[in-house]
Amino acid sequence: MANYYKSTPELAYHLHHPLMERICALRERDYRDKEEYDYAPLDFEDAMDSYERVLEIVGELCGEIIAPNAEGVDHDGPSLAEGRVTYAPGTQQNLDATRQAGLMGMAMPRRYGGLNFPIVPYMMAADMVSSADAGFENLWGLQDCAETLYEFGTPEQHERYIPRVCAGETMSMDLTEPDAGSDLQSVMLRATWSEERGCWLLNGVKRFITNGDADIHLVLARSEEGTRDGRGLSMFIYDKRNGGVNVRRIENKMGIKGSPTCELVYKDAPAELCGSRRLGLIKYVMALMNGARLGIAAQSVGLSQRAYDEAVAYARDRRQFGKPIEQFPAVYDMLATIKAKLDASRTLLYETSRYVDIYKALDDIARERTLTPEERAEQKRYSKLADSLTPLAKGMGSEYANQNTYDCIQIHGGSGFMKEYACERIYRDARITSIYEGTTQLQTVAAIRYVTNGFYLEQIRAYEAEQVTDEWLPLKATLAEMSAKYEAAVAKVVESQNQELLDFCARRLVEMATVTIMGHLLVRDANAAPALFARSAKVYVRYAAAEVAKHVAYINNVCADDLADHRATQE
Amino acid sequence: MQKLRIIVLAKQVPDTRNVGKDAMTPEGTVNRAALPAIFNPEDLNALEQALRLKERFPGSTVHVLTMGPGRAAEVIREALYRGADGGYLLSDRAFAGADTLATSYALATAIKKIGDFDIILGGRQAIDGDTAQVGPQVAQKLGVAQITYAEEIIDVTESRITVRRHIDGGVEVVEGPLPVVITVNGSAAPCRPANAKLVQKYKRAKGRQERTEGEPYAHLYDERPYLNITEWGVADVDGDTAQCGLSGSPTKVKQVENIVFQAKESKTITDSDADIEGLICELLAAHTIG
Numbered sequence: 001m002a003n004y005y006k007s008t009p010e011l012a013y014h015l016h017h018p019l020m021e022r023i024c025a026l027r028e029r030d031y032r033d034k035e036e037y038d039y040a041p042l043d044f045e046d047a048m049d050s051y052e053r054v055l056e057i058v059g060e061l062c063g064e065i066i067a068p069n070a071e072g073v074d075h076d077g078p079s080l081a082e083g084r085v086t087y088a089p090g091t092q093q094n095l096d097a098t099r100q101a102g103l104m105g106m107a108m109p110r111r112y113g114g115l116n117f118p119i120v121p122y123m124m125a126a127d128m129v130s131s132a133d134a135g136f137e138n139l140w141g142l143q144d145c146a147e148t149l150y151e152f153g154t155p156e157q158h159e160r161y162i163p164r165v166c167a168g169e170t171m172s173m174d175l176t177e178p179d180a181g182s183d184l185q186s187v188m189l190r191a192t193w194s195e196e197r198g199c200w201l202l203n204g205v206k207r208f209i210t211n212g213d214a215d216i217h218l219v220l221a222r223s224e225e226g227t228r229d230g231r232g233l234s235m236f237i238y239d240k241r242n243g244g245v246n247v248r249r250i251e252n253k254m255g256i257k258g259s260p261t262c263e264l265v266y267k268d269a270p271a272e273l274c275g276s277r278r279l280g281l282i283k284y285v286m287a288l289m290n291g292a293r294l295g296i297a298a299q300s301v302g303l304s305q306r307a308y309d310e311a312v313a314y315a316r317d318r319r320q321f322g323k324p325i326e327q328f329p330a331v332y333d334m335l336a337t338i339k340a341k342l343d344a345s346r347t348l349l350y351e352t353s354r355y356v357d358i359y360k361a362l363d364d365i366a367r368e369r370t371l372t373p374e375e376r377a378e379q380k381r382y383s384k385l386a387d388s389l390t391p392l393a394k395g396m397g398s399e400y401a402n403q404n405t406y407d408c409i410q411i412h413g414g415s416g417f418m419k420e421y422a423c424e425r426i427y428r429d430a431r432i433t434s435i436y437e438g439t440t441q442l443q444t445v446a447a448i449r450y451v452t453n454g455f456y457l458e459q460i461r462a463y464e465a466e467q468v469t470d471e472w473l474p475l476k477a478t479l480a481e482m483s484a485k486y487e488a489a490v491a492k493v494v495e496s497q498n499q500e501l502l503d504f505c506a507r508r509l510v511e512m513a514t515v516t517i518m519g520h521l522l523v524r525d526a527n528a529a530p531a532l533f534a535r536s537a538k539v540y541v542r543y544a545a546a547e548v549a550k551h552v553a554y555i556n557n558v559c560a561d562d563l564a565d566h567r568a569t570q571e
Numbered sequence: 572m573q574k575l576r577i578i579v580l581a582k583q584v585p586d587t588r589n590v591g592k593d594a595m596t597p598e599g600t601v602n603r604a605a606l607p608a609i610f611n612p613e614d615l616n617a618l619e620q621a622l623r624l625k626e627r628f629p630g631s632t633v634h635v636l637t638m639g640p641g642r643a644a645e646v647i648r649e650a651l652y653r654g655a656d657g658g659y660l661l662s663d664r665a666f667a668g669a670d671t672l673a674t675s676y677a678l679a680t681a682i683k684k685i686g687d688f689d690i691i692l693g694g695r696q697a698i699d700g701d702t703a704q705v706g707p708q709v710a711q712k713l714g715v716a717q718i719t720y721a722e723e724i725i726d727v728t729e730s731r732i733t734v735r736r737h738i739d740g741g742v743e744v745v746e747g748p749l750p751v752v753i754t755v756n757g758s759a760a761p762c763r764p765a766n767a768k769l770v771q772k773y774k775r776a777k778g779r780q781e782r783t784e785g786e787p788y789a790h791l792y793d794e795r796p797y798l799n800i801t802e803w804g805v806a807d808v809d810g811d812t813a814q815c816g817l818s819g820s821p822t823k824v825k826q827v828e829n830i831v832f833q834a835k836e837s838k839t840i841t842d843s844d845a846d847i848e849g850l851i852c853e854l855l856a857a858h859t860i861g
Contacts, residue, residue, distance in 0.1 A: 038795070039771035042788065053774055054767045061764055102767035115767055 002063025004128040005055045008305065010343065011124050013529050014350040015051060020120065023354060024048070026361035027118050037110045051121040057101050058125045062132035065097050070133035073258035074425050083246030085213035085260045087139075094136050095168070104143050105166030108150065112158060113166035119357045120350060123298045127346070130302025131309075134429040135256035137302065138210050141295045145171035145218050148288040149237070151363070152275035157237065161216055172214035173288060174206045174238075174264060181208075182442055184220065184281055185230040189266060191221035200236060200273060202244070202266040212262025213247050215240050218288070219271060220280050235280040236271035244269025255428030290390055292437045294356060297349045297393040300401035303430045304342040307401070307408035310423045311335055314412050325411070334411055338404045340540035343533060344518035345397035347525055352389040359383035385459070388450040392514040395443030398433035405430040441507070448506045451490055456513040457483065463520035468527040475526075475541045479519050482548045486512040489555045498560040505558070508551040515544035573729060574630035577621045578685065580678060580693035580706065581614040581635050581650065583643040587698050588612075595829055608642065610649050613694025615762035617755040620724050621692050622654045622763065628727070632656045634685065638666055638677055641780025644800050651773040652765035657797070659685065660778045663804035665815045671700070673819035675708030677810060682713060684808045690732070691752045695720060703754070710752035717752045718745060722759045778802040 005011060024047045025031075031047075033040035041047035069090030076088035087095065098104065107122045108114025130137040146165040150158060165171060180186040189204035202221055206212070217238040224232035238245060244267055251261040275284055315326035315335060325331045362371060362379035371379065405427040409416035416423050434440045450456045460483045468476060489512060493505045519541045526537035585606035587594075593605045618635070625631045635650040635658035637643050647658030661681050669677065682688065691710075696703035703719075710717035718734045722742065726733040733746045737756045775788060778800040782792070792798050805812055813819060840846045854860045 039768040041771075046788075049774070050771045053770050057765050057767060057770060065764075097764055100766065101764040102769075106767075115771075 001060060002067070003056060003059040004062040004067075004131060005052075005059025005124075007059075007063075008128070008131075010346060010532055011055065011127065012052065013525070013532055014346065015055070015121060015124065016048070017120075017350070017354060019354045019358070020044075020048065020118075023118050023120065023357045023361065026358065026365065027116065029365070033110055033116070040110060040116070051117065054103075054115065054117070055121060055124055055128075058103060058128055061097055061101055061103075062128045066094050066129060066132035066136055069094055070136070070258075071422070071425065073133060073135065077257045078250055078260035080247055080250045080260075083248075085247055085250065085262065087260070088258055091136060091139065091258045094133070095139065095170075098140055099168035103140070104168045105146060105162065106143065108143075108146055108162055108166055112162035114162070119294070119360065120353045123294065123349060123353045126295055126298035127302045127305070127349070130299040131306045132302075133258065134299055134303050134426070134433075135258035137295075137299050138256060138259035139170060141299070142171045142173070142211055142214065144291045144295055145173050145216075145288070147291055148173075148218060148235075148284060149274065151287060152235070152284050153237070157272070157274065161237065161239075164216065169215035170211055172209055172211045172217045173292070174209050174212070174217050174219040175285060176208045177205060178207050182439065184285065185228075185233075187220050187222060187233055187281070189219065189221040191223040191234060191236060191271065192225075193223075197270065199270045202236065202238065202269040202271050204266050205248075206264040206266070208251065209262045209264055210259055212260060212264050213240070217245070218274065219266075220285055221271075223273075223277050223280075230281040231278050233280040233282075233285075234277045235274045235284045237274050238266075238269055238271045242270045253432075255425070255431055289437060290356075290387070293390050293394040293443075294349075294352065296433055296437045297345070297352070297390070297397040300394070300397035300430070300433045301342065301346045301349050303401040303426055303433065304338070304345060304397075304404040306426050307404040307423070307430075308335075308338045308342050310421070310426065311338055311408040311411045314415075314421070314423075318413075331411060334407045336535065336539045337543060338407055340522075340536045340543060341400040341404055343525070343536040344515075344522055344540050344544075345393070345400045347521040348389065348393045348514075348518050349397060351521055352386060352393045355382045355386040355389060359386055384455070388447070388455055388459070389517075391438075391443035391446040392510065392517065394437065395434075395440045395447065396511065396514045396518070398430075399440055401430040401433050444507045444510050447510045447513075448502070451506070451509045451513060452494055452502070456517070457487055457490070460486075460513070460516055460520065463517065463524070466520070466524060468523060471530075472523050472527050472537070475519070475523050475537060478541050478545050479516060479523065482512070482516045482519065482545055485548050485552050486516055489552050492555060496560060500563055501558075501560045504563055504566070505555050508555060512548050512551050515547050519544045572628055572630075573727070574632075575624055575628050575689045575727065576687060577624060577631060577633045578682060578688050578691045579614070579618050579621045579633060579635045579650065579655070580691065580709065581618065581637045581646050582611045582694075582697045583608050583637065583639050583646045584611045584697050584699040585609075608645065610646050611694050611697045611699075613696060613698075613755060613757050614646075615694070616757060616759040617692040617694050617753075618650055618653060618655065619760050619762040620721070620753075620755055621690075623760075624690070624724060624727065625654065634658055636678060636681055636685070637661065638669075638674060638681075641778055641802075644776075644778035644781055644802075647778075647800050648773055648776050649765070651776055652770045653763055654766065654769065658800055660800055660802045661804075661808070662778065662780060662802055663815075665805045665810075665812050668817035668820060669815065670820035670822035671702050671704040671708060672821060673815055673817075675705050675712055676814045676819060677805075677808070678705070679709050679712035680808045680810045681803060682709070684803070689749050689751075690727075691715075691750070693752070693754050695754045695756050706752055706754035713750075713752070715750045715752055716747045717754070718747055719754045720756045721753045722756055724753070773798070776800055 021044050024044050034042050041050055073088045073090040079086050105114035106117045110116050126141055129140055146162055191200045191202055194201050219236045219238050220233055221236055222232050223234040246265050248263045248265050315331055316324055318325045359379050359382040408423045409427050412423050493502050522537040522540050525533040585603050586609045621633045625633050633655045635647050635655050637646045638661040644660050666677050693706045707717055720737045721734045722737050723735045730749050735742050735744050737758050776798045779802045840850050
């Protein structure tokens with residue numbers, strides 16, 4: 001029986017991080033649910049045991065159902081008739097199985113029928129599902145929207161909607177419009193209050209909506225007539241049972257073809273407000289996006305894992321010049337680099353997830369009682385860490401997924417270009433990860449403030465202070481040189497006091513911080529579990545040092561006057 | 572709507588589908604230590620049919636009955652994870668070494684002990700013995716009707732059941748009286764996955780033999796009775812020891828031969844059209860393909 005959890009021991013390693021004890025205690029409120037729910041954990045060990053068992057179910061589902069269906073789903077795709085979407089048969093089978101396995105509403109509280117899992121094991125499930133079929137992760141992962149509903153909806157809305165999600169109804173987040181992509185402030189979908197019907201009515205068009213025919217939608221719409229910016233937008237809940245939204249078309253995409261990407265037409269669609277008016281974009285969508293970005297980081301890691309698995313299997317099997325091609329330096333270099341980037345993006349994913357777990361659990365406790373000053377400080381600290389690392393995990397992780405799937409095809413040679421092997425699908429599926437939920441360029445925009453205000457450097461210093469055995473000191477020394485170069489490069493750009501130059505160099509600076517942080521995390525992992533991570537730590541730090549040197553060389557070679565050579569020209 | 576009392580017969584078997592090179596001992600018997608123990612695949616198909624009936628007829632109950640050593644309680648846990656209400660493990664040295672006759676005797680005796688039932692479901696056959704005899708023998712011993720090779724239970728009324736069964740070259744729909752014994756074919760719907768909540772609820776369910784001194788969470792077995800898997804010996808089911816296990820088994824294995832398939836003759840086929848056509852015709856004639 002193929003089981004993605006058992007065949008990926010790195011997951012169990014990341015699950016058993018020391019911070020989990022604190023995360024579980026917060027999440028479980030010192031294990032109070034055990035009196036009321038027969039499936040609630042009794043204590044920390046019991047909680048961890050339950051996470052592992054449930055991840056084994058996910059792993060089996062991935063290996064036995066979702067992965068075998070992936071090729072058919074990619075081929076069949078969803079179909080549209082009379083404004084309604086029908087999933088590919090394989091997608092429907094995947095959904096039925098995940099529902100039966102009780103894997104919807106994984107992170108929702110038990111009182112609504114959820115599993116109350118922390119973000120860490122939830123992301124591990126997303127990691128595996130993406131490895132099995134990245135397109136299916138989009139449908140399954142949209143249960144994230146319930147988190148936003150939970151954070152900003154009323155208790156009465158929680159009662160009505162969240163149990164439905166936990167029982168397996170699907171969700172969508174309707175944000176993008178033809179003229180509002182990266183720039184969501186331009187959203188024009190109109191929300192007007194109807195005295196007659198006693199509800200809001202939505203009118204307009206949304207585009208590129210993943211799972212647009214979902215049961216429950218979160219919709220960003222303009223509720224304040226006459227406004228033009230983000231402060232006139234509110235968030236609404238639309239329930240498909242009420243009617244009023246039709247799917248006009250399903251996009252024909254390059255990858256993640258099983259996930260229906262829809263154009264939606266709203267005609268007097270009844271909706272209810274979620275949270276307060278005017279906070280739709282500036283508060284709720286920002287929160288929603290942060291969760292979604294972590295999800296894409298997990299999707300990227302899953303794709304990298306699959307790229308590695310496919311590449312290794314082929315390179316071991318394929319013989320040329322009398323031996324398996326994995327024995328040629330040109331090939332094993334690619335394999336080792338794929339694995340190193342995979343392990344690097346995964347370690348950052350779970351580091352970030354742990355930070356998200358702590359601050360979100362404290363946020364939730366704050367809904368029940370006032371936090372102590374110590375708890376407030378803890379919440380603030382982890383919230384900042386999570387906000388600063390999320391764009392790096394998403395940005396770099398998705399770039400690595402693209403690079404890894406590209407190299408995976410390269411290792412397959414001509415065969416990789418044919419439809420017979422899974423690598424071409426994985427390559428196409430990966431392409432979107434660095435685009436949606438904020439492009440890599442937008443992740444840079446979110447991250448650059450932590451470059452300029454020194455927060456990343458502060459965090460790197462904290463990682464530098466972590467103790468390792470002597471074996472890992474040389475790598476630590478290399479990482480220290482990298483952070484010195486990063487610090488100098490940041491200083492050079494900031495001292496220029498030229499915003500355009502800073503924007504121009506931003507991605508390079510952010511990448512320098514990212515690879516240094518990833519290097520530290522991998523050394524930590526190698527120190528704790530050498531059998532799993534020693535090779536990747538060495539390969540990655542070698543690679544990352546070269547990346548930093550490359551960026552430094554570029555930044556040292558460019559000044560504000562040079563930008564004219566790069567600017568778009570007007571014909 | 573009626574409430575059905577359903578019993579699923581299940582067996583823990585060595586996973587003969589994933590056989591490694593050490594799967595057989597030099598003496599030609601199955602090396603059980605080298606093969607993981609699994610839920611017999613067609614018994615999972617049977618469990619799925621039972622769970623579907625439970626959904627269709629709310630208030631129905633599904634109990635699993637298995638015979639085996641203490642560790643066979645795993646089969647019952649697996650069923651609990653998927654939605655069964657409870658289970659019974661028949662475990663006694665006196666049951667050991669049973670052939671199909673002694674097995675069906677033991678199972679029928681346990682079923683009488685469980686009491687009234689409407690439907691007994693089991694897989695067509697187990698992958699270790701491949702006899703397909705136990706289900707029919709149980710029906711015979713209980714004196715109830717049997718339907719074999721079932722693929723789907725189409726309908727159940729107050730006293731009748733309609734079943735689609737797999738036959739050579741097609742399917743047939745049959746109707747029979749309740750109570751009934753049904754054996755389910757591997758072509759029936761696959762079993763649903765284990766459920767996350769149920770796994771967390773039942774993960775510590777154990778039979779008597781699996782319990783150990785000083786085990787963690789021992790207090791739970793008093794607080795949560797559903798964690799105690801019922802275990803019965805011969806005496807518990809008022810069985811006749813002479814009809815159980817080795818002494819109740821007229822089947823004696825005389826000899827086991829380890830067969831290694833090997834090509835006896837070889838033929839060279841070139842890539843000429845004539846040779847390839849000849850090969851295809853030959854394969855078609857032998858029903859190897861087509």
